[in-house]
Amino acid sequence: MQAQPLLAVRGLHSFYGESHVLHGVDLTIQPGQALSLMGRNGMGKTTTLKSLLGLLQPRSGSVEFLGRDVGKLPTWKRMREGIAYVPEGRGMFHNLTVKEHLQMAARPGIGGKLEWDYDRVLATFPRLAERLTNLGTQLSGGEQQMLAIGRALLTNPELLILDEATEGLAPLIRKEIWEVIAHVRASGISTLIVDKNIEVLKNLCDRHVVLVKGQVVFDGDTQDLQDNLSQIECWLSV
Amino acid sequence: MDFAIFLVQLLNGLQYGLLLFLIASGLTLVFGVMGILNLAHGSMYMIGAYLMWYFVQLTDSFVLAALLSAVIALLLGVVIEKTLINRLYRRNHLDQVLLTIGMIFVFNAMQSLLWGDDPLGVAVPGWLSGSISLTELVEYPVYRIFVALLCLLLAAGLYLVINRTRLGMLVRAGESNREMVECLGIDINRLYTIVFGAGVMLAALAGVVSAPMASIVPGMGEHVLISCFVVVVIGGMGSIKGAFVAALMVGIVDTFAAVLLPQLSSMIVYILMAVILIIKPQGLFSS
Ligand SMILES: Nc1ncnc2c1ncn2[C@@H]1O[C@H](COP(=O)(O)OP(=O)(O)OP(=O)(O)O)[C@@H](O)[C@H]1O
Numbered sequence: 249m250q251a252q253p254l255l256a257v258r259g260l261h262s263f264y265g266e267s268h269v270l271h272g273v274d275l276t277i278q279p280g281q282a283l284s285l286m287g288r289n290g291m292g293k294t295t296t297l298k299s300l301l302g303l304l305q306p307r308s309g310s311v312e313f314l315g316r317d318v319g320k321l322p323t324w325k326r327m328r329e330g331i332a333y334v335p336e337g338r339g340m341f342h343n344l345t346v347k348e349h350l351q352m353a354a355r356p357g358i359g360g361k362l363e364w365d366y367d368r369v370l371a372t373f374p375r376l377a378e379r380l381t382n383l384g385t386q387l388s389g390g391e392q393q394m395l396a397i398g399r400a401l402l403t404n405p406e407l408l409i410l411d412e413a414t415e416g417l418a419p420l421i422r423k424e425i426w427e428v429i430a431h432v433r434a435s436g437i438s439t440l441i442v443d444k445n446i447e448v449l450k451n452l453c454d455r456h457v458v459l460v461k462g463q464v465v466f467d468g469d470t471q472d473l474q475d476n477l478s479q480i481e482c483w484l485s486v
Numbered sequence: 487m488d489f490a491i492f493l494v495q496l497l498n499g500l501q502y503g504l505l506l507f508l509i510a511s512g513l514t515l516v517f518g519v520m521g522i523l524n525l526a527h528g529s530m531y532m533i534g535a536y537l538m539w540y541f542v543q544l545t546d547s548f549v550l551a552a553l554l555s556a557v558i559a560l561l562l563g564v565v566i567e568k569t570l571i572n573r574l575y576r577r578n579h580l581d582q583v584l585l586t587i588g589m590i591f592v593f594n595a596m597q598s599l600l601w602g603d604d605p606l607g608v609a610v611p612g613w614l615s616g617s618i619s620l621t622e623l624v625e626y627p628v629y630r631i632f633v634a635l636l637c638l639l640l641a642a643g644l645y646l647v648i649n650r651t652r653l654g655m656l657v658r659a660g661e662s663n664r665e666m667v668e669c670l671g672i673d674i675n676r677l678y679t680i681v682f683g684a685g686v687m688l689a690a691l692a693g694v695v696s697a698p699m700a701s702i703v704p705g706m707g708e709h710v711l712i713s714c715f716v717v718v719v720i721g722g723m724g725s726i727k728g729a730f731v732a733a734l735m736v737g738i739v740d741t742f743a744a745v746l747l748p749q750l751s752s753m754i755v756y757i758l759m760a761v762i763l764i765i766k767p768q769g770l771f772s773s
C-alpha cells in the first residue's frame with residue numbers, strides 16, 4: 249500500500265481573467281520527498297504554486313494536504329496545516345527589520361513541533377545575525393533569500409515551497425543557498441523547488457515534474473530524468 | 487500678543503492637536519494597513535461624545551461612563567468591520583466612498599432618533615475642574631491639561647504597540663505585503679478587525695474626552711473628519727508618525743489663526759496643507 253501523500257494536487261485548471269494558464273496540473277509529494285518543478289519562463293510554475301496555496305482560486309481541481317482536502321481553505325489556514333512558502337521576489341516587508349521578520353513568523357508547527365527556533369535560524373544563516381537591525385529591503389539579494397527561507401523555517405513546516413530561490417544571484421551566493429536547501433532537506437522537511445538548474449535539482453530532488461504551457465509533460469524520479477535527459481533539456485531550453 | 491496669551495494659545499493648540507491625532511491615527515492606520523478610506527470615521531468621534539453624554543446621565547460617573555463608551559465603541563467597530571467594511575477589501579475606492587458615506591447618513595439618523603438634535607453638554611468632573619495658575623494673571627483649566635496628557639499617553643501606547651509588540655509587527659507587515667502575511671499562516675482578517683476596532687475606539691475616546699469641552703451637536707463628526715483628512719494628508723497617508731506631527735501642526739496653526747487672523751481662520755489649515763503638498767506631494771512622512 250502506498251503511503252499517504254503529503255501533498256496531492258489533481259487536475260488544476262487556473263485562469264488569469266480569460267486566459268487559461270493551467271490545463272489540468274497534477275503533482276504528488278510523498279512525506280520526506282523533494283520535488284522539483286521545472287519549466288521555461290511563463291509555463292505556469294508560479295501559477296501552480298499560487299493555485300495550490302489558494303492565492304489564486306483555480307477554476308477546478310483539488311488540493312489535499314496530509315489526506316485532508318484543503319482546496320476550500322483560505323491561504324493562511326493551509327499554511328497552518330504545515331506549509332511554508334518562499335515566493336518569487338522573496339516577499340520582504342519594507343518596514344520590518346531582519347529580526348522582526350523572524351519574530352513575526354515564528355510559531356510551532358503541527359503537533360507543537362518546534363525544530364526551528366530563532367537561534368537555530370541565526371546559526372544556519374550567520375550573515376543574518378550580523379544584520380538584525382537592518383530593514384529587510386536593505387539586504388543584498390542573497391541575504392534577502394536567506395531571510396525569506398529562515399522566516400519560512402520558523403513556521404516549522406512539513407513542506408517548504410521555494411520559487412526561484414537562486415534567481416538573479418551571483419554563483420557563489422547560489423551555491424550557499426543550495427547548501428542551505430540541502431541542509432533543510434537533510435533535516436527531514438519535504439520540499440517543492442521551482443528552479444531552472446537541472447544539474448543541481450537532479451541531485452537534490454527525488455522526483456521531477458516538467459511543465460510546458462500549463463501541462464505536465466514529465467513526472468518521474470531521478471532515474472527517469474536521466475533516461476530522458478535530452479528531451480527534458482529541450483523542454484527547458486530557450 | 488503678550489507672553490501669557492501666547493502660552494495659553496500654545497497649550498490650546500497642542501491640546502487640540504493631540505485630540506486630532508487620536509482621531510486621525512485610526513483613519514490613517516486603517517488606510518495604511520487595510521487600504522480603506524473610511525469617511526465614517528468622524529462619526530465614531532460623534533458617537534463617542536453622545537455615548538459619553540448618555541452614560542454620564544445613567545451612571546453619574548465620568549470614569550465609568552468613559553469606560554463604557556470606549557468598550558461599546560470597540561464592539562461597534564468590530565461589528566462594523568465584520569459586517570460592512572470586510573466587503574470592501576477587494577473593491578475600489580468609489581465603493582468605499584459610497585458605503586462609508588452611507589454609513590455617515592445612518593449614524594446621523596440614529597443620533598437624531600436616539601438623542602435628538604438639541605445641543606447637549608457634559609460637566610467637567612469635580613476632581614478635574616478648576617484651573618492652575620500659569621503666571622500670576624493667567625490660569626489654565628485642569629481638564630484641558632488632563633486631556634492633553636491622556637492623549638499623549640494613548641499616543642505613546644499606540645507607538646509602543648506598533649513598534650515593540652508582535653501584533654505591531656504583524657500590522658506593519660500587513661501594511662507592506664498582505665499576501666505574504668497570509669502566506670505565513672496569519673489570519674489577516676482578524677488583524678484587520680483588531681486594527682479597525684482600535685481605530686474606532688480611539689476616535690470615540692476623543693469624542694468622550696471632548697464632551698466636557700465643547701457642546702455635543704449633530705454634525706460634529708463631519709466637521710472633525712475634514713480636519714482629520716487634512717492631518718492625514720499632510721502627514722502622509724498611512725503614516726502614524728506623520729499624523730502625529732501634522733496633528734500638532736494643524737492644532738497649533740488653527741488655534742493661533744483664530745486669534746491672529748480671524749478673517750482667514752477658516753481656510754488657514756487648507757493653505758497649510760496646500761503649501762506642504764507643493765513641497766512634499768506625498769505628505770511629510772509617506773513611505
Ligand atoms: N497576474 C497575471 N495576470 C495575467 N497573466 C499572468 C499573470 N501572472 C502570470 N501570467 C501569465 O501566466 C503564464 C504563467 O505564468 P507563471 O508566472 O506561472 O510562469 P512561471 O512558469 O512561473 O514563469 P517564470 O519562470 O518566468 O517565473 C504566463 O504566460 C504569464 O504571462
Ligand SMILES: [Mg+2]
Pocket residue numbers: 293294295336411412
Ligand atoms: Mg515564476
